[in-house]
Amino acid sequence: MSDLNQHFPLVVRQLRKDRGWSQEHLAEKADLNRSYVGEIERGDAIPSLLTAEKLAQALEINLSTLVAQCEQA
Amino acid sequence: MSDLNQHFPLVVRQLRKDRGWSQEHLAEKADLNRSYVGEIERGDAIPSLLTAEKLAQALEINLSTLVAQCEQA
DNA sequence: CTGTGACTGTCAGTCCGTA
DNA sequence: GTACGGACTGACAGTCACA
Numbered sequence A, B: 001m002s003d004l005n006q007h008f009p010l011v012v013r014q015l016r017k018d019r020g021w022s023q024e025h026l027a028e029k030a031d032l033n034r035s036y037v038g039e040i041e042r043g044d045a046i047p048s049l050l051t052a053e054k055l056a057q058a059l060e061i062n063l064s065t066l067v068a069q070c071e072q073a
Numbered sequence C: 001c002t003g004t005g006a007c008t009g010t011c012a013g014t015c016c017g018t019a
Numbered sequence D: 001g002t003a004c005g006g007a008c009t010g011a012c013a014g015t016c017a018c019a
Helices: A004-018 A022-029 A034-042 A048-058 A062-071 B004-018 B022-030 B034-042 B047-058 B061-072
Strands: none
Touching: A004 A048, A004 A062, A022 A034, A022 A048, A034 B004, A048 A062, A048 B004, A048 B047, A062 B061, B004 B034, B004 B061, B022 B034, B022 B047, B034 B047, B047 B061
């Protein structure tokens, strides 16, 4: 079982870095708190499906694409 | 887009029905509470990413596949 | 008698404001 | 970028009602 929860933080951080964004910029685009984005990227917090979708939208990809990247990581 | 949360309950219920399972049987396979599965299918509860993955595993599909179905619904 | 909806109360964890 | 404290909610156990 590819542990999605382990990969999710890493993939989010990776995609954010690819775009050259700060946590703050991502947080603003996702309509989330900037400290919470930090917790997610560190794996300290597991987001709800709603929050995960906000992050995907902010990263300008489908949530299914984001999840798929976690699965094949 | 924004209505993944609207489709998610319906897709889960659909897939469960396709397999001819009761909420209780799905709950057992997903290691979740029966009444909570009911709440999710009614849209009364929004699952976390972890819970969504448990449901996907119980339904014997990838979470990315499950999410993709919600997006194209 | 099985499957589901609905409503409590409880607790861990998410989420945010502030530093 | 992280750390901390409080508010909010995901998740569960238990129960009753309805088909």
